[in-house]
Amino acid sequence: MTRVDHCGPDSQADADAWIRWRVAGARFESRKDSRNREVATMDTQSAPVETPESALQGYDQLIGAARQRFATSRGIRGMVSPDTDARTIAAFLLHFSALSVPITEPVEAWIRRAGERCEALGLTEMGRALRGHSKAEAGHHQYHVDDFINLIRFWNAHWTPHVDPDAIRAHGVTAGGERYSQVHEEVIAGPTPYCQFAIEYEIELLPVQYGQRFVDNCVRLLGSEILECMSFATSHIEFDVGHTKFNAHFLGRMIAESPGRLDPLVKAGTAALDAFGEHLAECMMLAESFGSRQ
Numbered sequence: 001m002t003r004v005d006h007c008g009p010d011s012q013a014d015a016d017a018w019i020r021w022r023v024a025g026a027r028f029e030s031r032k033d034s035r036n037r038e039v040a041t042m043d044t045q046s047a048p049v050e051t052p053e054s055a056l057q058g059y060d061q062l063i064g065a066a067r068q069r070f071a072t073s074r075g076i077r078g079m080v081s082p083d084t085d086a087r088t089i090a091a092f093l094l095h096f097s098a099l100s101v102p103i104t105e106p107v108e109a110w111i112r113r114a115g116e117r118c119e120a121l122g123l124t125e126m127g128r129a130l131r132g133h134s135k136a137e138a139g140h141h142q143y144h145v146d147d148f149i150n151l152i153r154f155w156n157a158h159w160t161p162h163v164d165p166d167a168i169r170a171h172g173v174t175a176g177g178e179r180y181s182q183v184h185e186e187v188i189a190g191p192t193p194y195c196q197f198a199i200e201y202e203i204e205l206l207p208v209q210y211g212q213r214f215v216d217n218c219v220r221l222l223g224s225e226i227l228e229c230m231s232f233a234t235s236h237i238e239f240d241v242g243h244t245k246f247n248a249h250f251l252g253r254m255i256a257e258s259p260g261r262l263d264p265l266v267k268a269g270t271a272a273l274d275a276f277g278e279h280l281a282e283c284m285m286l287a288e289s290f291g292s293r294q
């Protein structure tokens with residue numbers, strides 16, 4: 001593209017580019033907030049033309065392939081499949097509970113820090129909303145901790161060899177879990193910390209979409225007694241209906257306000273879904289191997 005500078009246009013194409021540049025520049029200069037230049041430039045790329053509803057539909061369409069990939073990934077397929085056997089699903093619950101603690105405990109801080117970065121960039125409303133949401137996630141790793149304790153008792157009452165809790169915890173953070181943490185850290189440190197909304201939207205949609213099917217499958221295979229060992233899943237089926245509405249509201253609005261945000265939001269949502277799908281797949285593979293021990 002022809003370089004446009006302060007000398008003014010030489011052709012019609014240059015004139016159009018020059019006008020766009022001047023308008024963008026004027027908008028930038030008139031801003032009184034402390035938003036940094038990178039975000040401000042992105043915000044002035046396109047005028048708002050969409051409603052929040054249509055903007056969210058556009059997002060949902062672009063992230064569709066990642067959601068489809070997640071739906072067919074090994075972990076979630078095993079979680080909801082009628083073909084999974086009782087021993088494997090119980091072993092999955094053990095590994096999922098123990099190995100999800102390290103990626104659930106930091107959630108409150110991830111959301112709060114993303115909110116603080118938004119505020120530092122002048123995105124005050126988004127920042128405040130994220131900081132508020134962070135409080136709703138405080139201590140949720142404790143559901144996994146409690147479930148793990150109850151699952152050890154459940155497993156040992158039904159099967160051998162008995163569970164060595166330390167051996168399961170010793171797997172540490174899964175590779176998917178590492179990636180999942182990295183996705184958050186990159187969003188927090190990068191120029192588009194509001195992408196935390198896309199991460200939350202994708203991950204909090206999962207209990208809404210799959211939670212009840214997963215719980216029903218476990219009850220069918222293991223009996224209703226297993227519900228005492230599934231407090232993370234059962235509580236999040238309820239919590240995340242509200243959280244998803246909240247995320248959807250902000251996502252639609254922020255894209256409608258500045259369509260340039262769509263691309264980084266889809267990228268962050270995709271990265272979080274892929275990483276979380278990998279985490280679940282690893283928990284399922286460990287469960288299959290653990291369940292096959294005699």
Ligand SMILES: [Fe+2]
Pocket residue numbers: 136137140236239
């Ligand atoms: Fe939560």
Ligand SMILES: [Fe+2]
Pocket residue numbers: 137204239240243
């Ligand atoms: Fe939540």
